[in-house]
Amino acid sequence: MQVLLLVTVLVGCCVHGVLCGVDNRPKIDPRKVWDCTELHPIETCHITFVVESLLSMTFYNITDHRREWRGYRAAFTSPGKLSLLRDDVHPSLMEKLVMPASVDGFFRPIIAINTQMPGPTIIAHADQFLSITVYNELLDVKGISVHWHGMHQMGSTRMDGLAYITQRPIMPFQSFRYQFKAAPVGTHWYHAHTGAQRTDGLLGALIVKESTTDNRYTIDLPDQHTLILTDWFQEASIEVYQQVQSRVRFWKEMQTKLATHYTVYKSTFAPDGTLIGYAPFWSATINGKGRHYNENGEANFADISYFNVVPNQKYRFRLIGTQSIYALRFSIEGHKLMVISTDGFKINSIANVDYVILHSGERYDVVVDTSGKDIRDYWILAETLEDLTNLPYDIRLEHGLVKNIPNVLR
Structure with missing residues (x-):
C-alpha cells in the first residue's frame, strides 16, 4: 500500500x-x-x-x-x-x-x-x-x-x-x-x-x-569529524558568474606593485593544459573556516578549524566536496589515509593513500590512524590542481595562490 x-x-x-x-x-x-x-x-x-x-x-x-x-x-x-x-x-x-x-x-x-x-x-x-x-x-x-x-x-x-x-x-x-x-x-x-x-x-x-559496526576504525564521531570542503570567492557567487558569463564583462580593479589596472577574470589550467577554473582561485575553507594567502604566500589572521584526536586510534573522517569550481586535493601532514567509502557507499579498503581529490558533490570516508604519531599539530591540506608557476606576476596575483592550508589535526 x-x-x-x-x-x-x-x-x-x-x-x-x-x-x-x-x-x-x-x-x-x-x-x-x-x-x-x-x-x-x-x-x-x-x-x-x-x-x-x-x-x-x-x-x-x-x-x-x-x-x-x-x-x-x-x-x-x-x-x-x-x-x-x-x-x-x-x-x-x-x-x-x-x-x-x-x-x-x-x-x-x-x-x-x-x-x-x-x-x-x-x-x-x-x-x-x-x-x-x-x-x-x-x-x-x-x-x-x-x-x-x-x-x-x-x-x-x-x-x-x-x-x-x-x-x-x-x-x-x-x-x-x-x-x-x-x-x-x-x-x-x-x-x-x-x-x-x-x-x-x-x-x-x-x-x-x-x-x-565496522572493524576498519575504532572511533566514528560524525558531529566532530565531518569536513565540508569548499572554494570561496571574494564576491557573492552571482557576481563571479556575471563577470565570467556576461558580454558586458564586469571589470575588476586589481592592485599590483606597479599600478592599478582593470581586468576581467581569466581561466586557469592544469599542467597538461586542461581547464581547471573559469574564475581565479581566491581561498578554500573547511567547515566554513580558512585563510586567504596573498601573492607572497602570506596568510591573513583568519580562524581555522581544529580536529581533535588522541594517539593509537583509528578515526573515521567524512569528507564532503561542496565546491563550485575547483577540485581540491585533500591530505593530512604525516598521515596515510585508508579510503573505506565513496559517495555514501562502502568499498573494499584502499590503504596507504597519500591524498584524495574531491570534486563538487563527491564524498569520501577515510580512516586516519594515529598509531605511533607524535603528540603535536598536523596541517590538513586542501590544494587546487592549477599550474601557475610560469605565469607573469600580475596574472599570478589575479589568480591567487595555488595552495591553502586552512585546518589542523591535533
Missing part, C-alpha cells in the same frame, strides 16, 4: 509543532548538530531551518524570540583572535553574540541556516523518518529549494528539492516541510538547488549512521 505524504506550504506563519517567536515567525535554533540518533529509530525527527541572508565577519544578537537585524562588524587582529570594530558594546551583550561565519576573514554577504554557515549537521538512524521545515527569509524573488544529496527518495519524489521539477520554490516568507526516510546509510549532504545559493552557503552535512 502506498502512503501519500502531506506537503505543507504556509505563507507568513508557523507550522504546527514548531516553536514560534515574535510576529509568528519560527524561533531560530542555533544548535550546530541535529542529532536525531538521540531518538528511537522509529521516532520522527523534527528539524527547523530558517534561511536568511547575513554577512560574514559580523556578530548578531540572538534573543529568546528572534535574531536582531543589526550586526556588529569584526576583524582578526591576530591569528584566530576576533575583535569588534567598535568599543561601545557592553560585555554582557558580547556573551550573546553569534557569528554565522568567519570564512576567510573577509566581509561579504553569505546565506546562513539558523545563523550559521555551513548549515547544521544532521545525523540520523538508517530509515529514520525526517521532517524538516524550511523557512525562506532571503527576500529572493527566485525562491529557494533544498536538495537532499544522496537520499534516494523512494516513494517520496516530491521531497527531492528540485525547484520547478519536483516542487515549486519556497518564496520569501513561505515555508515547505520536507518529509522522507533517511536512506541509504553513509555520508551525504544537503544544498540549495536554485541559482547560485549553494555556493554562498546554503548547504550542510547529512549523515545516516549504520546499525552495524
Whole structure:
C-alpha cells in the first residue's frame, strides 16, 4: 500500500509543532548538530531551518524570540583572535553574540541556516523518518529549494528539492516541510538547488549512521569529524558568474606593485593544459573556516578549524566536496589515509593513500590512524590542481595562490 505524504506550504506563519517567536515567525535554533540518533529509530525527527541572508565577519544578537537585524562588524587582529570594530558594546551583550561565519576573514554577504554557515549537521538512524521545515527569509524573488544529496527518495519524489521539477520554490516568507526516510546509510549532504545559493552557503552535512559496526576504525564521531570542503570567492557567487558569463564583462580593479589596472577574470589550467577554473582561485575553507594567502604566500589572521584526536586510534573522517569550481586535493601532514567509502557507499579498503581529490558533490570516508604519531599539530591540506608557476606576476596575483592550508589535526 502506498502512503501519500502531506506537503505543507504556509505563507507568513508557523507550522504546527514548531516553536514560534515574535510576529509568528519560527524561533531560530542555533544548535550546530541535529542529532536525531538521540531518538528511537522509529521516532520522527523534527528539524527547523530558517534561511536568511547575513554577512560574514559580523556578530548578531540572538534573543529568546528572534535574531536582531543589526550586526556588529569584526576583524582578526591576530591569528584566530576576533575583535569588534567598535568599543561601545557592553560585555554582557558580547556573551550573546553569534557569528554565522568567519570564512576567510573577509566581509561579504553569505546565506546562513539558523545563523550559521555551513548549515547544521544532521545525523540520523538508517530509515529514520525526517521532517524538516524550511523557512525562506532571503527576500529572493527566485525562491529557494533544498536538495537532499544522496537520499534516494523512494516513494517520496516530491521531497527531492528540485525547484520547478519536483516542487515549486519556497518564496520569501513561505515555508515547505520536507518529509522522507533517511536512506541509504553513509555520508551525504544537503544544498540549495536554485541559482547560485549553494555556493554562498546554503548547504550542510547529512549523515545516516549504520546499525552495524565496522572493524576498519575504532572511533566514528560524525558531529566532530565531518569536513565540508569548499572554494570561496571574494564576491557573492552571482557576481563571479556575471563577470565570467556576461558580454558586458564586469571589470575588476586589481592592485599590483606597479599600478592599478582593470581586468576581467581569466581561466586557469592544469599542467597538461586542461581547464581547471573559469574564475581565479581566491581561498578554500573547511567547515566554513580558512585563510586567504596573498601573492607572497602570506596568510591573513583568519580562524581555522581544529580536529581533535588522541594517539593509537583509528578515526573515521567524512569528507564532503561542496565546491563550485575547483577540485581540491585533500591530505593530512604525516598521515596515510585508508579510503573505506565513496559517495555514501562502502568499498573494499584502499590503504596507504597519500591524498584524495574531491570534486563538487563527491564524498569520501577515510580512516586516519594515529598509531605511533607524535603528540603535536598536523596541517590538513586542501590544494587546487592549477599550474601557475610560469605565469607573469600580475596574472599570478589575479589568480591567487595555488595552495591553502586552512585546518589542523591535533
